[in-house]
Amino acid sequence: MLIINAEIHTADCHLPLIQLGFVRFSEGKITELGRMEELSAKEEPVIDARGKLLYPGFVDAHTHLGIFGDSLTFEGDDGNEDTDPVMPQLRAIDAVNPMDGYFEEALSAGITTVLTGPGSANPIAGQIAAVKTWGKRIDNMILRAPVGMKFALGENPKSTYNDKDQSPVTRMATAALIREALTKGKKYYQDQCNARNDPEHYDEPEFDAKSEALVPLFSGEIPAHFHVHRADDIFTALRIAREFGLRSVLVHATEAYLVCNELQGEEGLCGILSGPILTDRSKPELARQTPAAPGILAANGIQPAIITDHPETPVQYLPLCAAVAVREGMDREAAFRAITIRPAEIVGIAHRVGSVTVGKDADLLLFEGDPLDISHKPLLVIVEGKIVKNAFCDNV
Secondary structure, three states: OEEEEEEEEOOOOOOOEEEEEEEEEEOOEEEEEEEHHHOOOOOOOEEEOOOOEEEEOEEEEEEOOOOEOOOOOHHHEOOOOOOOOEOOOOEHHHOOOOOOHHHHHHHHOOEEEEEEOOOOOOOEEEEEEEEEOOOOOHHHOEEEEEEEEEEEOOHHHHHHHHOOOOOOOOHHHHHHHHHHHHHHHHHHHHHHHHHHHOOOOOOOOOOOHHHHHHHHHHOOOOOEEEEEOOHHHHHHHHHHHHHHOOOEEEEEOOOHHHOHHHHOOOOOEEEEEEOOOOOOOOOHHHOOOOOOHHHHHHHOOOOOEEOOOOOOOOHHHHHHHHHHHHHOOOOHHHHHHOOOHHHHHHHOOOOOOOOOOOOOEOOEEEEOOOOOOOOOOOOEEEEOOEEEEEOOOOOO
16 A cells, blocks of 8 residues: 655654655555655555655553553453562463453554553562554554563552552562562573573473563563652662663653753663653652653653553543643654654664654554644554554545
8 A cells, every 4th residue: 555645754763754755565564655756656555645744653652551441440450460569470461451442542542552561569560562552352463572571669569568468568678579589580590591501411490480471581582661750769670670680661750850860871771651741649759740751851861752651641642641741841853752763662662663664564644733733633543554543535
């Protein structure tokens, strides 16, 4: 299929804007793009964009989409297995309900890829998955799983287990439980490596589900995603990651804007997922929450992604979150990148999504006007080359 006569906002730093261009895609991938004068004719279905604006599908790098059910309480709440504070063996894909109504609303707003995973009740909560928002069977929607391992510091684990009269009820105990599990997991991984490299002298360790789930952290396949708000919790997360040689992602990082200098150049830090910013300050560790935070980070050389933390902010309001960040001082292009290429880069899926680039998934949006203008929603939504929302043309 071919889209012609579009103003293409690629989110690709090598080719950021094509004033009047085309995008060709086949078998779910972008195969060609360029200026209209470079277009070679072929027999194929054509969508004439008539000068409208073409963008990559939006990416929300931290949600609980399909795991905390729409309009449901306990029956649809599958985000927190709070019977054990250390549960790395849990897999997000076993809880996601693609029939949840918010998937449809995400698509209608142009969010084509999300990371979804467990909540923050547990110090180690389980595996995170990157999925597309179009489909009926989660197995066919997975972009990458696992894409990260969820950890949580601060008030959430404390309050969860204080109510149960069980450890952890302090930040010290939360960190200690994480270290204990990582120490065991690292030895398990080293024993596996020894057995593979020298099977004559070393045996495979006895299978342990928790340690096995942590192996991708130590092999470098995935980063640790740390739920943190206060600055001291941010530094605890980075301390733990450094101790165990892990790559890390800071999720929320509410007070990160107060310690920009200390975060610049932090080794092993993949990035910051900033937000949600359209919420109230519902607990003490959110006292310094501000919608200006993403802009302050970006202005100090730390380009964040913007997230909704759905259902804290409903996923369809991701572009609105970016718009509010612009209102509060963030550069518009930085905010656009914060819901496209930057989240994809931070979480390790930029080879598939986040920009209009040859070889990537054909996840494309067509707008009448600026997507960060609340009055605009996508006229056309394409996921992996399939038109899944169409309010633009009848001939395709």
